[in-house]
Amino acid sequence: MNTRESFKTTGIVVLLLMCCITLHSKAADDSGAVSFGNDKLLMDLRQTDWEYLEKDPSWTNKVAGFGRSAADMKRDAESAKVECETVSKAEGWKPIRVGRRWENLGHPELNDKVTWLKLKFHVPAEMKSYRLGFFCTAVDDAADFYLNGTHLVRKMYVWGARVPEPVNIDLTSQLHFGGENLLMIRVNDSAQARGGGILGNVLLYRTLPFERTSRGGITLASGPTGAFSVVLHLGDALLTKGQQSAFTGTELSSMEVPPYILRDDELVLVFPSEIAGKAAGSHRVQLDEVCPTRDERPLAVRCDKLPTRVEQFELLTIPVELAAAYDNAFDPRQINVQAVLETPSGKTEKVAAFFWQDFTSVAIGEDEEILLPRKCNPWRLYYRPRETGIHKFHILAQDKTGVSRTPDQKFEVTTSNRKGFLRVSRNDPRFFEFDNGESYFGIGPSGWFRDANYIFGGNPRHVSTRRLDEYYRRKAEAGSNYDYCLAEFFGRLYTQGGYIDQHVAWKCEHRLRLLEELGIYWVTCYDDLCRSTCYGLDTMPYSAAQGGPCRSIAELYVNERALEMQRDHLRYFVGRMSDSPALLVWSIGDEGQAGSGFSHLMVRSWIKELQNYVRTIDVYQHPHIMCEGPRSIADGGDAIIIPDWYFHRDVDAVTLSLELDQKYGKFNCPLINPEGGMVEWTKPADSYGPKRALYYLTGERWTFPEAISFHNHLWISLFLKNAVGGTEWMGAFIVQRNQMCHASAIRNYLAGESLTKLHWEMTKPEVSHADLRGFCLQSDGKSLVWIQNRYYNWLEAGHQGKVPPGIKDARITIPVKKDGNYRIELWDTRSGNVTATSTAQSTDKAVSYALPSIDKDVAMKLILVEQK
Secondary structure, three states: OOHHHHHHHOOOOOOOOHHHOOOHHHOEOOOOOEEOOOOOOEEEOOOOOEEEEEEOOOOOOOOOOOOOOHHHHHHHHHHHHHHHHHHHOOOOOEEEOOEOOHHHHOOHHHOOOEEEEEEEEEEOHHHOOOEEEEEEEEEEOEEEEEEOOEEEEEEEOOOOOOOOOOEEEEOHHHOOEOOEEEEEEEEEOOOOOOOOEEEEEEEEEEEOOEEEOOOOOEEEOOOOOOOEEEEEOOOOEEEEEOOEOOEOHHHHHOOOOOOOOOOHHHOEEEEEHHHHHHHOOOEEEEHHHOOOOOEEEEEEEEEOOOOOEEEOOOOEEEOEEEEEEEOOOOOOOOOEEEEEEEOOOOOEEEEEOEEOOEEEEEEEOOOEEEEEEEOOOOEEEEEOOOOOEEEEEEEEEEEOOEEEEOOOEEEEEEOOOOOOOEEEOOOOOOOEEEOOOOEEOEEOOOOOOOOOOOOOOOOHHHOOHHHHHHHHHHHHHOOOOEEEEEHHHHOOOEEHHHEEOHHHHHHHHHHHHHHHHHOOEEEEEEOOOOOOHHHOHHHOOOEHHHOOOEOOOHHHHOOHHHHHHHHHHHHHHHHHHOOOOOEEEEEEOOOOOHHHHOOHHHHHHHHHHHHHHHHHHOOOOOOEEOOOOOHHHHOOOOOEEOOOOOOOOOOOHHHHHHHHHHHHOOOOOOEEOOOEOOOOOOEOOEOOEOOEOOOOOOOOOOOOOOOHHHHHHHHHHHHOOOOEEOOEOOHHHHHHOOOOHHHHHHHHHHOOOOOOOOOOEEEOOEEOOOOEEEEEEEEOOEEEEEEEEOOOOHHHHHHOOOOOOOEOOOEEEEEOOOOEEEEEEEEEOOOOEEEEEEEEEOOOOEEEEEOOOEOOEEEEEEEEEEEO
16 A cells, blocks of 8 residues: 555645745754654744755766656666665755746756755654654655655656645654654656756645545544634635534534545645634635435436527526435436436427536635635536527436436527527538638637646636636637647546546636637547546546446456446536537547557547547537548547647648648648647757757746747648647637737638638649749639748757748739639738738739748739629
8 A cells, every 4th residue: 555545545635835844044953953843733944944965867868858768767766765765864965945947947957957955843842742744745756755764655646647636745753753854856857848847736744543434424533522623725614514613523523525625735734723723724615515426315307497489599597306215416327317308390409407616716815716615506517509499308307216207397589689600611611610600710829838847737716717727718819719638637537436526627617618608619628538547547536446337457448347436427418518619629538548458459449438438428419530640530529639740750831731742641631739839849969058858848947039930830731731830839828928810810810711612722823033932722702822931940940049031022823713803911820910902913814923032931812803
């Protein structure tokens, strides 16, 4: 049993209290040790003076962007167990702080190194009845922890995977109560893709020992008497019931609390109420506001009156009132609530209701937030009508005692000016278009928002909806209408016992509704396995260790009960999210799968079966992508995700896009480059430093004059008839560095143009200068043109810093469909404005034009004014 598991079984769920933080300036003794005061619940170690010692790692391979080999990491783990004593006696230790990545603390030299940290602290003898622990949000990449010379545990977070849980280590057995203690941490920054560090909240905490009951209550380990309080959310909140915040041991153990309310990833502390009452934060987790996930009432379902009229594509929230008998509201075999509808055309549709918990988001500082439960009707049912006319429906509810239904109701749907859902265009299947016929070209950037610590997935506290809202609003204002983000961005949705984490679900829906409001469309990458199996099967709810059926990774893909659990997971997500037009495509089964090592065909079949299941329950029939590459079409997908446009070689965005077009252009379907850029490029040894994999991935090193690859990929994607463009993966940095003018420019250029009502053909204009590349889309009466200086690219003008030569006195000959008199517009591709206009007469279905001097690129439009 590992340390984390042992900690869970003894019931240490910890409550942290930021307002009770003990700062080292008031608590250091003459030896430099910080003291854990008797009146404190925890100590914030981010403002404490740690000491560090830098060491060089020993690797067989000197360049590794995503991380080292398993063999290298195994050797490193063995070395770490025996190095502590020698290192602790070494000289040369220097002061440092923790809580952020090394470079954000002013120590970029520690990237790719082994960094030893040490901290002396004193714990009073009076705390012997408590359990004491160390907590931090995450480490990067691997960290070994030692207390008083004993190796405790190794924690590792894998590049590209979700953060499965925070670091939470029970220190009690090795502590010197009443004396000085030495905590040491060995941090190995093994993946060059991002800097190392001890990240997020970094704390020492204490709590009375307890265990959790099967229904979420708290049983104190030693059965003490008196009144006790529970402190939540890293100390920012106190658990209350009505006006009561102090509870007897019996009251605590008899509580029924959903598992997502008392959160392990934000700790739970239990104290005598007189201590907690003085130190607790001002926020309250009010149990009276929490929707119970269990019910024992006789079955009854009611639907209150709906509006008599709603608009086409308007979200209709059907008011469901339910009483039933079930133990888990998220298990459709225990409780199944659905609306069945008849549309005006005679179609029958069925949509599932879902159980939910509402929250109020509360900002904690600049980067974090907590969610406090808010009372709501726990059952919600969404429907978005696509047809106009009279709709009829009633609601069915089934529990273990039988089935009940509501009386028939009806509502009328009237026309609206809403665009509707995105579909593959029938007129030109290379593009998507809305139900109203308006065409769509996806304008990036891509990638998820991240803070300076880049804490990805698994910790909702560190994905602030306030900051995320600001990010998406800036994107939308600048013209971006595309996003690619994992559904797991906020953490694991489906958890042990088949519960849906309502913090994660609430944040995910909040994001989706904001995208809908802003007109941003989401490639919904949904996969509960890919970014979790790297931490081991036992970390997943499908494992036997967590009460599931699986004893091997391969069983995740074939075990019938495991597949049923995954379908339950998808059913909830579809019921809560699929009504939104902001959902661009379903992409279920992300990237590489651990099961492929056992059977590649098994994994392909698994992806196809899950996609087909979603097709049967998604009445809105969003398009599907069957994993990555051409096999999506072979397996029944509607579009293709291009998986290979990152710059692995010294090649620019235009050249690489042309190469990919040779591979994928033959498919008459939407082509989506979901994410990309120069981030995977391995920088050679040069004046900027030694050879380094994934040099530009962090964005902090990005010193280009502008977002060059973002710009070029936007324009080349349009002229190669890709469905989206400018999907540079470092979207947060593009927004932060005010580079969204490139999105604005192409939005302005396409304003008023339909990519699907007209038939656009890719043609090649003739350019008189070899260093200019020309691209053209041609239709009846109009030609769109882009001319690029081939030297203006991310490698030469960006990384190498070369100023591209201005190309003068060049001419371009542009093909047109019809001869006649044309108005010519010259467009600035950064401001999105017309800079010059002229007219020209075509000859032999071509227009010749003298180009201005081109340092970077320019766009044109040719519009037929008068046909010959």
